[in-house]
Amino acid sequence: MAVGASFVSTQDAARALGVTVQHVRRLADSGELVRVARGLIDRASLESYIAEGYGGRTRVWAEHTAWAAVAMLSGVHVDWLGPTQASRLRASLRAMTDPADLVTRTRDRATLRTYSAHPSALHRLLDQLVIADANGLGLVGARVDFIDGYLDVAALESTERSFALELDPSGNVALRATGFDLGVVRELAGHGVVLAALDAATSRDPREQGVGERTLAEALERFR
Structure with a gap:
């Protein structure tokens, strides 16, 4: 990616957001990011999206909650969440079907x-x-x-x-x-x-x- 370029690749946009490339493509399809060409995203639209809190559509878990989600899915005991918070997290994971949501939330x-x-x-x-x-x-x-x-x-x-x-x-x-x-x-x-x-x-x-x-x-x- 050229320094100062007005665009970024979908791969670099995904890494900047901590999501999958498929998720970036969906954001471009929905108009939340601006696609300038195949595989390229307008840099200004990406920076604006980040500044606005990633669109606010998918809530990102706090650090300790994100690690608890990794632990639960890995079959490792979680002892740093309270019972209520742990129960809510389990329910969220059971309701989740799109891996892109998991990538974003964690x-x-x-x-x-x-x-x-x-x-x-x-x-x-x-x-x-x-x-x-x-x-x-x-x-x-x-x-x-x-x-x-x-x-x-x-x-x-x-x-x-x-x-x-x-x-x-x-x-x-x-x-x-x-x-x-x-x-x-x-x-x-x-x-x-x-x-x-x-x-x-x-x-x-x-x-x-x-x-x-x-x-x-x-x-x-x-x-x-």
């Missing part, structure tokens, strides 16, 4: 930033992150030169400095900074495929997106 589990890093830094960076286990998705080794992982939000700036990371929407490192208990995040990353599927559903790779969305649809079906 996007605030972490703040996603994409960077460019020197290839020599990738191996060292792996030791600093919690990486969702993609074995169950069949995507292992799909992008050996790309890292996507979670870290404590308090460590984000020091990690940027230590590894000389440069913000780049088309870069080779995706950092997901969260203020939630990283121990729980680590447990969920290695328990089932839900977290890996959520990450894959907003990937720039169409194959990964499709696998992520199908896996989330199956997880919602099982939960019902």
Whole structure:
């Protein structure tokens, strides 16, 4: 994507919103985003949509609620929600049929930033992150030169400095900074495929997106 360009790709728009590419296309079809050409979205309409709170149609869950949803779908006990809140969340998940809604509602589990890093830094960076286990998705080794992982939000700036990371929407490192208990995040990353599927559903790779969305649809079906 060219710096200063008046448009963004649907893939970059999806990553900016934390939703699927299909969701971005639906927003363009409904007129909430302006499509300037096939696969391209008007940048100003995207920025306006973000400024207005993503249209307000789908409520985004708070960080701790989003992680609780991941845990419930993964079959992990949730002990950080009260009984009433947990019951409401279960009901919401059982009523949900579109994986795009799940991707949108859980996007605030972490703040996603994409960077460019020197290839020599990738191996060292792996030791600093919690990486969702993609074995169950069949995507292992799909992008050996790309890292996507979670870290404590308090460590984000020091990690940027230590590894000389440069913000780049088309870069080779995706950092997901969260203020939630990283121990729980680590447990969920290695328990089932839900977290890996959520990450894959907003990937720039169409194959990964499709696998992520199908896996989330199956997880919602099982939960019902």
